[in-house]
Amino acid sequence: MRRLILFLVLAAALIAGLNVVSRVFDDGRQIEAMNAVLDDTSGKDAIIVGSSIGGSIRLDTLCLDGADFFFVLQDVFETQAMVELVLSRPDPPKKWFLALSPGATLYNNAVPASGRSHNRRITYRFLFEHGRHGMIDGDWRQYAVTRVLPALGYQDWRRRFQQMLVTVGLRPPARPVDNLIWRLDGTLDPAADAGMTESQLSDRLTDINSIAYYDPGVSGRAAEAIGDIHAQIRAAGGQLYIIVPPASPQMQASTRRHMDADLQTLWRSLDRIEGQGAVVINAWRDPARIYPAELFVDPNHMNPEGARLFSRDIATALEARGHAEGATCPA
């Protein structure tokens, strides 16, 4: 028995050693880049939060001095924690644009089945660095893993191996991360839209089904998280604009066909939040307004020209509802 205890103690020492090594050889590029975009939010009028489809909104088109603070594959729960973080800093923005994808409330990065638990751990590391030590949506698993092992798996260690080579002079230092905020350039070939949509939607449905398999309550909690985001912003004297950007024509049609019930649930929960004072602009609710495939980079992400056109539509919609944004902005 004494041997067993000794073995376990040494195993714990091994894990502690890996923890130390992972910190020593962390190149820190990802977190540094996130810090830079966080610093950029202070003193701004507006901010875009949410996942990568935030790139469909251009605050300059809305004549707002704003900051991009949306991250690839971020789920609603992580956005909630990020909103808390930004609000806790001095001089936070007043106008908040939350970019939501139609499947936003069906994702939970805490579940390994999402294939995105790595993103959750990065969010935790970022939040820890800023002194925010709470759990995201009660997710104790990824919380504990991030605490014990800041680097877990090849995805994290690969960078550290490279950093080790940099340290001994066998490799030049890595370039800083410059693609953290997705504002992608390019044009989706309309002929390729159907094929890409089929493949991406199939992957999305697989992910969503896998997540629901392990976490059937995700949709309800995500809707609550959006409500909480609104409540926090309101309590800080801000205004929340929930934007559901368009997808390519093929993606919208296919998503409506395969996920209609989920879409209706999301629209209903957005209606409720709108009733509480948030402004919702939903590009999916007007079937007559189609954004052609040429305005996209891929079936989900608009290119800069698409983002400009869509942002003008946002401005028009806001003006129609009596909000000043965009109304006085020259074209």
Added chain:
Amino acid sequence: MSFHSLDYLLFLPLVVVLYFFTPQRWRWVVLLVLSNLFYAAWRWDFLWLLWVSTLIDYVVGQALPRAQPGWRRKALLAASLCGNLGLLFTFKYFALVANTGLMLFHGGDSQAFEPISLLLPLGISFYTFQTLGYVIDVYRGRKEPERHLGYFAVYVMYFPQLLAGPIERPGTLLPQFRQHKVFEVGQAAAGGALMLVGYFKKLVIADRLADIVPPVLNQPLDHSPLLVLTAAVGEIYRYYADLSGYADIAIGSSLILGIQLTRNFDRPLASVSVAEFWRRWHITVSTWFRDYVYLPIARGGGRGRGRRDDKAVRRAVATLITIAIVALWHGAAWTWLAAGVIAGLVMIGEGIVRRSRAAVTFSHGVARTLGLPRGVEVALQDSLNRLVLWSFLILLGSMVATPSWQLAIQAWGRMVELPAWAIQDPGALLSGFGVMPRYLVIAIVGLEIFQWFDCRQSVFERLKSRGPVVAWGFYYALIAVILMFGTFDKPGFLYFNF
């Protein structure tokens, strides 16, 4: 909960402590409660299915010995078969049959309707067959029914093998629950070591292959024939690493409690024939189907009856049906059924050649003509058999990884182009191999070397005999490798689709 979750790493020590600190007569309660907790941690709303299956077979098992021979006994057996297989069919195969019917109704257009999708309750394929085996054994009079509902429920729900086997027979598992076990450090160490090997197979190899292989096989025309061929082999290896990894963790976990589960994989990829492969792959499933499906069909009218030709035909039919069912059990898709039929036909062909005097005479004749010694002749025969086996495995790998027949056929077409590419543009054959991380190749080679040693003498025992520095060093290195090279962003095991 999944074996590769943090929950399980906390759950298992709790089970061990509670189990060994509880008096023997109440240990079944500990195992039952914790096994239910283990299952409910995934979805508590499917727990009722598990209990329905357990209660049906417990009641049928109790009633069978008292029932008069004749229709009453058959009715009881039918009740168990219909209840269990009915649930299995509904949850696992109904969607496949219904969607195929809908597609035919819509003239082959799979986009014209919303496909039916049912959530598959975890473990249903395993506990269904485990309890069915029990009822059939009681019906045949080979096993006395278990009188204690608690022990019977533990037999069905025992957490290490509840979700994905090994499928245990009542005779091997039930008596172990009644035996008084004391915590043995050596046994726990062996169990822990086996679990580590399982985690290595799953997290370092299988889950990494899951990232690399399907994209190649889903777009075969975009890749070189050699890469498509390698991906098909990789898919088989991924299945092996995933399934046998799960079995290792299950057996290892149980061993810590002092309860021995049956070995489920015996280096199947080292087999020399398709028949041998099925004997060494998923052993508890293969033997279940052998005992309860193959033998009853093959024996037909009973042992020793019938002409030799009739027996051969019955054996062939039994092989075909059994392997087709085993394949369909692996995956509710027509591609799996086709793979099973192909495997069955290859096995029948192998059997015919093996028993054929003409083939033996021909082989000896060729060897004599060429002046080959007997050893070389046998080695050549084995090589030929391996070629047949690997052709089948490559075929199988490309079939199970692709979502449609068209893609599978495209993949085969691509592989057939290999000789032409090798002649015209050999350099292009190697394009695309950059996606394969070097560490993965090293991990696979390392696993093969480990298994080669392990099948001759247990690596655990070898290391133990060299003292704690070597043994502990090996397992600490394994832990570090898993933590540094593992993939931790994947859902459950492939078994969970079964």
